[in-house]
Amino acid sequence: MSVFVVTDLAAGYQGHPVIDGLNLTVTEGEAVAxxxxxxxxxxTALKAVMSLSVPRVSGGSVVFGHADLTRRKPYQVARAGIGYVPQGRRIFASLIVEEHLDVAARPAPTGYQAWTRDRVYALFPRLAERKQHKAGTLSGGEQQMLAIARALVTNPRLMLLDEPSEGLAPKIVRQVADIIKELPRAGVSVLIAEQDLAMVRRVADRVYFLDRGRVADEVTARELPDRGDLLDRYLGV
Ligand SMILES: Nc1ncnc2c1ncn2[C@@H]1O[C@H](COP(=O)(O)OP(=O)(O)OP(=O)(O)O)[C@@H](O)[C@H]1O
Ligand SMILES: [Mg+2]
Structure with a gap:
């Protein structure tokens, strides 16, 4: 069981704390928002987990399965099985879809079914249709799918997604949500940072509400419909 545990994580910029005392857990097979x-x-929280050069992590720990990933290098975090889909997608406009997948691909850990191109295209039929197209010509939804696909071919056991709904029409948000929802069933746990309620509702088994750098409340998907107060308070909807 590869449980992901963040304990008392603190991180910030130029000595200014943004995340302070962040605690969360993602168990295998879960999608958590x-x-x-x-x-x-x-x-900031997701970048701190990935150990990117900014923000600076000033305390706490990040553990995945048996691996302590606190302040390791980003490539070590990736190698430990954590995939990352950054906010704003960060695709390469002049590379074709297929090249994104080829450049990112990494071997699967022993015992796990690899995310081959074909397996990825089965999950994203739209990308299969457009595999020879330059990424810059794709729609926003297709670019988001490509960003997720690119993270999948690194064969992660946990995927961090940063606001995959950003800039997408509601109908497209639902399409992307339905794909993300498939990941835990396919062996990839999910931690998704979001402010889009539709995305949260559709994807998450459990929701942490982040307020000024720490978890202020936590609910299961089952409890969510009765907790409109939390949605008001922490998402302002
Ligand atoms: N590179 C940076 N340097 C200094 N301050 C930063 C930097 N990046 C973010 N911040 C500040 O840290 C705080 C948290 O920002 P962060 O981007 O983590 O929030 P977020 O929840 O992801 O917001 P959004 O929904 O807009 O993506 C904000 O006050 C922001 O201005
Ligand atoms: Mg953000």
């Missing part, structure tokens, strides 16, 4: 409004620290 880190929900919160603009500027609450969602991106």
């Amino acid at each position: 880190l929900a919160g409004r603009n500027g609450m620290g969602k991106t």
